[in-house]
Amino acid sequence: MNLIRGDYLKIGPWVKDIILLIDLGFYKYQLFSRIVENGGSFVSRLKSNANPLIVGTNQVRNTRGVDLNGKHLKDIKLEKSDDIFDVNVEVSFDRRSYRGESKKDNKIFRLVAIYNTESEEHHFYLTNISSDILNASEVAAVYSGRWEVELIFKELKSRYALDQITTKSPYAIEALIWVSILTLLVSRKLYSIVRKLNPGAKMVRFTQLRWSNIFVQNSSHLLSAILDYLGIEHDFSTVLNVCSSEALDPHVNRERFREGLWS
Numbered sequence: 001m002n003l004i005r006g007d008y009l010k011i012g013p014w015v016k017d018i019i020l021l022i023d024l025g026f027y028k029y030q031l032f033s034r035i036v037e038n039g040g041s042f043v044s045r046l047k048s049n050a051n052p053l054i055v056g057t058n059q060v061r062n063t064r065g066v067d068l069n070g071k072h073l074k075d076i077k078l079e080k081s082d083d084i085f086d087v088n089v090e091v092s093f094d095r096r097s098y099r100g101e102s103k104k105d106n107k108i109f110r111l112v113a114i115y116n117t118e119s120e121e122h123h124f125y126l127t128n129i130s131s132d133i134l135n136a137s138e139v140a141a142v143y144s145g146r147w148e149v150e151l152i153f154k155e156l157k158s159r160y161a162l163d164q165i166t167t168k169s170p171y172a173i174e175a176l177i178w179v180s181i182l183t184l185l186v187s188r189k190l191y192s193i194v195r196k197l198n199p200g201a202k203m204v205r206f207t208q209l210r211w212s213n214i215f216v217q218n219s220s221h222l223l224s225a226i227l228d229y230l231g232i233e234h235d236f237s238t239v240l241n242v243c244s245s246e247a248l249d250p251h252v253n254r255e256r257f258r259e260g261l262w263s
Contacts, residue, residue, distance in 0.1 A: 015040030019129070021146040029093035033107050036128050043143045046111065046124035052089035055108060058131045059086040078113060078122050085113035085122070086136045112136035151209060156180050159212040160187075187215045190222070 011031065016039035022031070024045045035042045046052075051074045060068065061084035068076065068087060078085060089111045094102045110129065113122040114136060125139050134142065157163040160180040165173055191211045198206075215222075227234045 011035055011038060011040075013038055019043065019142065021143055021149070023146070029091050029107065030096060032109065032126070032128070033093070033105070036107070041127070041129050043125055043127045043129065043139060045143065046126050050091075052091045052109075052111060054087050054111075055090045056088035057086070058088065058110070059084050059136070061085075073111070073124075078115075080115060080120075082113070082122070083115055084136060086131060087111050089126075112139050114140040152184070155187075155209055155212050156184055159216055160184055187212055190215065 011034040015035055019041045020035060020043075022042055022044035024047065027044055027047050032042055032044070051072045054068045054071050054073065054076075057068055061082070066076070073089070087110075088108055090106055090108050092104060092106050095105050096102065110127050110131070111124060112127070113124045115121070116123050123140065125143055127134075127139055129139065153162075160183045162177065162180040165176050167173060167176075188208070191208055194211070195206070224234060
């Protein structure tokens, strides 16, 4: 499962058998069509101004006996009791221009709606995954995984310095990315241990993002505890040697601004 957050990704054979969760900011029927043509699947929220044509129903409950075929979505008013709304819709879009010419195209996708009790409105999702594989509720649940991906990136950047890469060396960049990822894995492992040791309702409020703050603030204490457990001595002399090593300037031969200023 992948998360698309921009149009810089080139859709190709690599999407085969993969579900892509599309950020609403990059909602494009052309993009959806290319994913399908390359054997992939997608799930996206429906844009608020979209008005697709309903061309078939998979499962609908409590629509008061209205024939939906041939109607546009905005011609239908869903009520809170409409807890199952699963239809096929047709959308129209412009294909990518070729030699200055573009042509219209139509595609049929699946549209499901789930009533959200918090916002007190239906959330609409567009996908090409059949109802035999995922029912309407499962489609919504899959898309909710997009938020988890967002939280992971937020944690990597705000807590584990993924956004503080200043070097241009590809090897150093790769190493720093792996450092952030490995730090995340260690943090999540300890988080799962803490949750198991503290079962109960209060753990619901103990989120992973909040834990990451605690982890960063107490990382040195955790390291000391691990070294003690492994029987590795870390007295003042050891700490001083580590600090001395870290203090060495890797750019000792670089010309200094101050040297030129005061000479």
